[in-house]
Amino acid sequence: MKNFFEKRYIQVILLLAMFVLGYFIGQTNNDSLGQIKLNHTESPEWQLKTEELKKEVDMSLFWDTWQLLEEKYVDSNELDEQDMIYGAIKGMVNSLNDPYSLFMTPEETMQFLQDMEGSFEGIGAEVGIRGGVLTIIAPLRGMPAEKAGLRAGDKVIKVDETLTADLTLDQAVRLIRGPRGTQVVLTVVRTDNGLDTHEIIITRAKIDIPSVEWEIKQGNIAYISLSQFSEDTEKEFKKISKNIINSNANKIILDLRNNPGGYLNVAIDLAGYFLPKDYLVVTEDYGGKTENLEHKTSGKGELQNYDIVILINQGSASASEILAGAIQEHRGVKLIGKKTFGKGSVQELSSLKNDSALRVTVAKWLLPSGINIHEQGIDPDIEIEITPDDYDKNKDPQLEKAINILQSMDK
Missing domain, CATH: 2.30.42.10 (PDZ domain)
Known part of the structure; x- marks a missing residue:
C-alpha cells in the first residue's frame, strides 16, 4: 500500500468503482470518470500552508463539540476517537456536494485499490x-x-x-x-x-467480462461492442482492428451503450484508430488554476476510412462520452440512441496518513469544440427509445437503425 502511494504524481485513469459516481457494483474498476492523479500532501509548501491555515481558521467549535460528546454522550466509553476524526473529515468533504469528491478511510482505500486490480x-x-x-x-x-x-x-x-x-x-x-x-x-x-x-x-x-467484442453483421459491417475501457482494452482492440482490416467489413458500428467509462488514456488510444494523428480528443480545464492540458491522438488511424455510426445511451459515461464526442466532432458521424449520462470531471487522489486517501475534483474535461458536457450529456443525432416491449421481445431498434443507415450508404 505505501509503495503504491510513494509514486508521486503518477497519472492513472480509473473506472472509479467503490467510491466515485460510478460505483461498479461488482466489476474491475478502473474509471475515468475522470483522470486521477496520485499526489502527496507532505511537501514543505503544503506544510507552510497548513500552518497558515491553522492560524486563520477557528477550530474552537469543533473541539467544543468533541468535548461535549466525551462528557455527555451516554455511551462515551464506546467512542472511537479515530472514527470520530474520520467522520468529521467525511462531513467536511461531503459539504462540497460533489459526488466525485470523497475521503476514504484506510480500509476503504485498500478496498478501492483491490477493486482496481481484478474482478x-x-x-x-x-x-x-x-x-x-x-x-x-x-x-x-x-x-x-x-x-x-x-x-x-x-x-x-x-x-x-x-x-x-x-x-x-x-x-x-x-x-x-x-x-x-x-x-x-x-x-x-x-x-x-x-x-x-x-x-x-x-x-x-x-x-469478470471482456471489455471489447466484435462480430460481422450483414456481411460487411463490423459490430464492435465496448463495455468499458480497462487496462487490456487497447491490446484487445488492436487485435480486433487487424481482424476487421483482414475481413470483408467496410463499415463499423461502435456500440458504447452502457459503457460507464474507464482509463482515459485508453479512450484516447482508441480514438487514434478512428482519427488521424495529432487530432485533439479532450482538454482538461483547470478553471484557470493551472494551464489546460490537451490530449491528442498518437495512433495511425487504421480505421479512419471506414464509414461508422456510434450507439450511445444514458449508460454511456465519461471515457465513452469522450470517445463518442471526439469522433463525432471530427468526422461528423451519426450518434444513435439516447442522451449520454454527462460525466466530465477530473479527480486527484492524494495519499494521507495511515494509508487513508482523499479524492477531489480538480478539473473538468472539454470536447474538442470546447463543450463541457458535465451533467448535460451528449444528444444523439437520431434518438431512438428501446421500449419495454422491445426488451421483452429482445429487439434492438437502435442497432437496427445503425445497420439501416450504413446499408443506405451503398445505394
Whole structure:
C-alpha cells in the first residue's frame, strides 16, 4: 500500500468503482470518470500552508463539540476517537456536494485499490447519485444485473428493506454488493412506466467480462461492442482492428451503450484508430488554476476510412462520452440512441496518513469544440427509445437503425 502511494504524481485513469459516481457494483474498476492523479500532501509548501491555515481558521467549535460528546454522550466509553476524526473529515468533504469528491478511510482505500486490480463479486452494475436519487448508470453486459432486468436509468428506492433516500453512495454500494450466490432485492422506479415500482431480485456472482467484442453483421459491417475501457482494452482492440482490416467489413458500428467509462488514456488510444494523428480528443480545464492540458491522438488511424455510426445511451459515461464526442466532432458521424449520462470531471487522489486517501475534483474535461458536457450529456443525432416491449421481445431498434443507415450508404 505505501509503495503504491510513494509514486508521486503518477497519472492513472480509473473506472472509479467503490467510491466515485460510478460505483461498479461488482466489476474491475478502473474509471475515468475522470483522470486521477496520485499526489502527496507532505511537501514543505503544503506544510507552510497548513500552518497558515491553522492560524486563520477557528477550530474552537469543533473541539467544543468533541468535548461535549466525551462528557455527555451516554455511551462515551464506546467512542472511537479515530472514527470520530474520520467522520468529521467525511462531513467536511461531503459539504462540497460533489459526488466525485470523497475521503476514504484506510480500509476503504485498500478496498478501492483491490477493486482496481481484478474482478470481484457483486451484481455487475454501476450506480451513482442523479438528482439526489440512487440511479443505475449502467448494468454491465451479460452480468447478473442485466440478466435480472435492471436497466440504465432505473431509480433505486430500496435495497432489500432499506430505503436509499438517506444513504450515501458508499453505504448503498455496501448493501448491494455481496458474496456470489447470495441475493439482493432492488426496488426501482422506471421513468418509462410512470411511478410504478418494480422489485428486481438479483443473484450476485463473480464479475469478470471482456471489455471489447466484435462480430460481422450483414456481411460487411463490423459490430464492435465496448463495455468499458480497462487496462487490456487497447491490446484487445488492436487485435480486433487487424481482424476487421483482414475481413470483408467496410463499415463499423461502435456500440458504447452502457459503457460507464474507464482509463482515459485508453479512450484516447482508441480514438487514434478512428482519427488521424495529432487530432485533439479532450482538454482538461483547470478553471484557470493551472494551464489546460490537451490530449491528442498518437495512433495511425487504421480505421479512419471506414464509414461508422456510434450507439450511445444514458449508460454511456465519461471515457465513452469522450470517445463518442471526439469522433463525432471530427468526422461528423451519426450518434444513435439516447442522451449520454454527462460525466466530465477530473479527480486527484492524494495519499494521507495511515494509508487513508482523499479524492477531489480538480478539473473538468472539454470536447474538442470546447463543450463541457458535465451533467448535460451528449444528444444523439437520431434518438431512438428501446421500449419495454422491445426488451421483452429482445429487439434492438437502435442497432437496427445503425445497420439501416450504413446499408443506405451503398445505394
